[in-house]
């Protein structure tokens with residue numbers, strides 16, 4: 749199976765996962781990226797069964813609207829029953845690295861408002877140890893060099909993601925060759941650097957359910 753077929757399989761599985769819980773008041777949290785896009789596409793035939801969605805990026809909001817799904821602001825939506833999103837890496841504890849598409853900050857905010865985070869990913873995203881994928885850090889532009897120096901002190905090799913401006917008007921630094929022994933501790937340490945908006949470690953608040961696409965089917969794991 750191709751990677752796209754595995755992504756499509758987990759998008760289907762996520763629709764099945766949430767479908768029994770939909771009603772006219774349901775507002776869903778929706779992530780960003782190629783896997784989330786496939787989920788959005790599969791959600792559109794069900795649009796009359798739920799109220800709408802909060803999107804974690806302008807791109808996802810546009811896709812939802814184009815398919816006739818109402819997009820609400822997070823402030824008007826309140827607590828969301830589900831947040832469905834992809835990941836760049838996910839470990840056995842369902843902690844993740846996200847932000848390959850630069851949407852990490854809004855993803856973290858929408859996920860924080862969700863009762864259940866459903867991570868949908870093809871099998872290539874599963875890792876024993878987080879950090880082979882360069883960890884994205886969103887920074888206030890004037891702080892970029894300062895944050896870069898602090899990241900070097902923490903053992904990372906920071907690389908400015910040229911030409912990328914986030915939906916929040918900020919910049920991204922990717923951390924290469926980064927040893928992450930304790931994801932929860934590192935998530936907090938990085939967020940404490942002045943000028944960091946957030947980082948792509950989703951460890952303190954990992955996923956609650958992982959739907960992982962493999963050759964022999966979709967494996968469902970819940971957080972222990």
Ligand SMILES: O=C[C@H](O)[C@H](O)[C@H](O)COP(=O)(O)O
Pocket residue numbers: 779780781782783784833834835836845846847848849850851852855
């Ligand atoms: O900023 C982007 C998000 O964190 C994505 O969820 C992540 O990069 C995975 O994207 P994809 O489903 O395209 O692999």
